[in-house]
Amino acid sequence: MWSERLRLFTQTSIWRFTLAFTVVVLLICSGILVMVYQFTVAEQRRQLEQQILTVANGFQDLSNLESVHFVEFTQAIQERTEKSHSLVIALNHQDQIIGNLESFPDAIPAFPQLVRFPIAVINYQGETEPTIVLGTQVMTKFGILLVGLFDDYHKEEKQFLTVSGFALGGALLFTVGIGVIFNRRVLSRVKQISELVAQVQSGQLQTRLPLSKRADEYDLISNQINQMLDDIDGLVNSISNITDNIAHDLRTPLSRIRIRIEEVLRKKGEELGEEPWLVDVQTELDQVLETFNAMLELSRLEKSTLALEKSPCDLVKICQDVVDLVQPLVQQKLQLEWIVEEPGVVQGETHLLFRAIYNVVENAIRYTPEQGQVKIVLKGTCLVVEDNGPGIPEFERENVFQRLYQLDKSRQDQGFGLGLSIVKAILQLHGGRIQLEDNHPGLRVILQLGPID
Amino acid sequence: MxxxxxxxxxxxxxxxxxxxxxxxxxxxxxxxxxxxxxxxxxxxxxxxxxxxxxxxxxxxxxxxxxxxxxxxxxxxxxxxxxxxxxxxxxxxxxxxxxxxxxxxxxxxxxxxxxxxxxxxNTNGNTTKLVVDDLIMDLLGHKVTRAGQEISLQPKEFQLLQYLLTHQGQVVSRTVLFEAVWEYYFDPKTNVIDVHIANLRKKLETNNQSQLIHTVRGAGYVVRAP
Structure with missing residues (x-):
């Protein structure tokens, strides 16, 4: 569920746009930071380096003078260290160290290369604290001279990097956050549209998209979809009205014919005895009328305008009543199993629900061969009816919901007729649905009798 | 009338x-x-x-x-x-x-x-329904014929009760279905006939006289022979 939502979320165009935008923002930010770095920290660094090199150079020049002896040279070192506290100078004169360092560090590159190395400095409280020194060494006639300066900029550089890191992180969070918000907004609008389309697909042509006052691009699309739905709804209605009218108009004369036949049968029956052909005519006429009635009722059920007075319906009782009704049909022929795994209650119309369940159960019994098995399992608002009859091939499963569809055109029996179409319409009225599956062998009908919680 | x-x-x-x-x-x-x-x-x-x-x-x-x-x-x-x-x-x-x-x-x-x-006659609060030698005791929920107790399924009991309450009157299949199951629709198949056939088998054994009669094209009626 969550991974699915995440996948959906990250697949959107706006999310891709957000990511691209984030990259651009991060690049620009980094560029600015690099420039700032160059102008501030790096510049100070260069100055520091220049200072060190100047000092080192100065001492080298000093040592190169003929007139300068060891004493003057060490004096100069002393003077410089006293003047500047951040200056580190050490002369390695015949393994004796002159200057303000106690020991001579190894591996210091020669002028003009510089290296950063740590030393311990005793502060005013008498505590030692590590300090980074940037230094180089030059050869003098008195020995190797090390010149260095406290590298405070090293700390600054660190701070700069931390601050930059925070700034970039903040920018990242900001853009992604904005992206998430936009994405959710857009997704919710798109979701509204796709949910509506799904509803329309499931037959609820009356559904319309809500329009906001902003009149934005989504409202434009919504409006167009709504208009399209109005048109489709109108067309469907006019078609179903035409069929309704045909059925209705044909029914009246057919009813009259039926009345006449009945009249003749009532009179002639007494005078002339049985008229078997007339009884047959009446029976067939009844079937035609029945089909008309079912068609009219179906189109009525499918038009969700039907105002049902719904009340809580106990599904266990309804199923039990269905089982009681079909019990004698089952008795010797096959085995009927009826299991309540979990009782269920739905808001609905008892008569219609009974009818839907009866249609499905009766179908299962009708198509199950002798000694077969029909199993009815109620699990909350979901009812599963399984049989081990011939089943319905997969490619036919959608078709059986069509009006008057027959599975095997050559078969002479009644087929599914309007039964399953009526079941589907009834379940749709209750916010449920019907699903057909393979029972290996046979058919498994899954009736969701109400909305899924 | x-x-x-x-x-x-x-x-x-x-x-x-x-x-x-x-x-x-x-x-x-x-x-x-x-x-x-x-x-x-x-x-x-x-x-x-x-x-x-x-x-x-x-x-x-x-x-x-x-x-x-x-x-x-x-x-x-x-x-x-x-x-x-x-x-x-x-x-x-x-x-x-x-x-x-x-x-x-x-x-x-x-x-x-x-x-x-x-x-x-709506206010006849009878506790016993009788036709011929068949007695239905509504309080004891018992049916006997010629002194022999007959065990019936709940729906069979209700069917018989309805037929006995309206003895002598023809009752159609849909009327029976609506009265006993209390759902409004026509099951169309012969399912009610099968219920009645089962009920008959239980009531009319050993060459006993017929109590439930079929009225062709109409329905059923309970009558003493």
Whole structure:
């Protein structure tokens, strides 16, 4: 569920746009930071380096003078260290160290290369604290001279990097956050549209998209979809009205014919005895009328305008009543199993629900061969009816919901007729649905009798 | 027995009128809602058959108006509208039964007779139903025939109870189904016949006389031989 939502979320165009935008923002930010770095920290660094090199150079020049002896040279070192506290100078004169360092560090590159190395400095409280020194060494006639300066900029550089890191992180969070918000907004609008389309697909042509006052691009699309739905709804209605009218108009004369036949049968029956052909005519006429009635009722059920007075319906009782009704049909022929795994209650119309369940159960019994098995399992608002009859091939499963569809055109029996179409319409009225599956062998009908919680 | 028929289709009312007259009913016909309401309020009818869709005044409006006057004459609604919600509307407006067009006269007759009889003896709080040597004890929930106890399934018990309560009257399959299962729709198959056949097997063993009789094209009736 969550991974699915995440996948959906990250697949959107706006999310891709957000990511691209984030990259651009991060690049620009980094560029600015690099420039700032160059102008501030790096510049100070260069100055520091220049200072060190100047000092080192100065001492080298000093040592190169003929007139300068060891004493003057060490004096100069002393003077410089006293003047500047951040200056580190050490002369390695015949393994004796002159200057303000106690020991001579190894591996210091020669002028003009510089290296950063740590030393311990005793502060005013008498505590030692590590300090980074940037230094180089030059050869003098008195020995190797090390010149260095406290590298405070090293700390600054660190701070700069931390601050930059925070700034970039903040920018990242900001853009992604904005992206998430936009994405959710857009997704919710798109979701509204796709949910509506799904509803329309499931037959609820009356559904319309809500329009906001902003009149934005989504409202434009919504409006167009709504208009399209109005048109489709109108067309469907006019078609179903035409069929309704045909059925209705044909029914009246057919009813009259039926009345006449009945009249003749009532009179002639007494005078002339049985008229078997007339009884047959009446029976067939009844079937035609029945089909008309079912068609009219179906189109009525499918038009969700039907105002049902719904009340809580106990599904266990309804199923039990269905089982009681079909019990004698089952008795010797096959085995009927009826299991309540979990009782269920739905808001609905008892008569219609009974009818839907009866249609499905009766179908299962009708198509199950002798000694077969029909199993009815109620699990909350979901009812599963399984049989081990011939089943319905997969490619036919959608078709059986069509009006008057027959599975095997050559078969002479009644087929599914309007039964399953009526079941589907009834379940749709209750916010449920019907699903057909393979029972290996046979058919498994899954009736969701109400909305899924 | 006086019957008022409120129906605007000429062929239909002529036929129903004739058929009821053959059954010994006195039949008055009203061709629209206004006239129907006027005649019905006179209160001299035992039963009213009312078409749902009428000119001038709709059947249901007519019925509600009639009930508003305090008139309690049983009313059967005849309707081309077969839907459950229509039926419920009809019964809510004060109808006692609802017959969907196209109907067979037999079915209408059965329902008219059931209603008129029901109207006459509704307050018979009997605890025992008897036909021939069959006794149904409603308190003890027991059925015996010639002293032999017969065990029945709950629905079989209800079926038999309904038939015994209306002994001598023809009861159709749909009437039985509606009374025992209390769902409004026609199961169409022979399922009620199978229930009755099972019930018969239990009641009429060992060459005992037949109690449940089939009336061809109409339904069933319980009668002592």
């Amino acid at each position: 006086k019957l008022l028929l409120i129906e605007d289709d000429e062929l239909t009312y002529q036929y129903i009128q004739k058929a009821f007259q053959e059954q010994g009913y006195t039949v008055d016909v009203a061709n629209d809602g206004n006239e129907g309401l006027f005649l019905a309020t006179s209160g001299e009818y035992d039963i009213i058959v009312l078409d749902r869709m009428l000119s001038k005044m709709d059947g249901l409006t007519c019925l509600s108006a009639l009930r508003a006057t305090g008139n309690q004459t049983p009313v059967i609604i005849l309707s081309a509208l077969a839907h459950v919600d229509e039926r419920i509307k009809g019964l809510k407006a004060g109808g006692d039964d609802y017959v969907t067009k196209p109907f067979s006269f037999q079915e209408l007759l059965i329902r008219v007779e059931l209603l008129t009889k029901r109207h006459q």
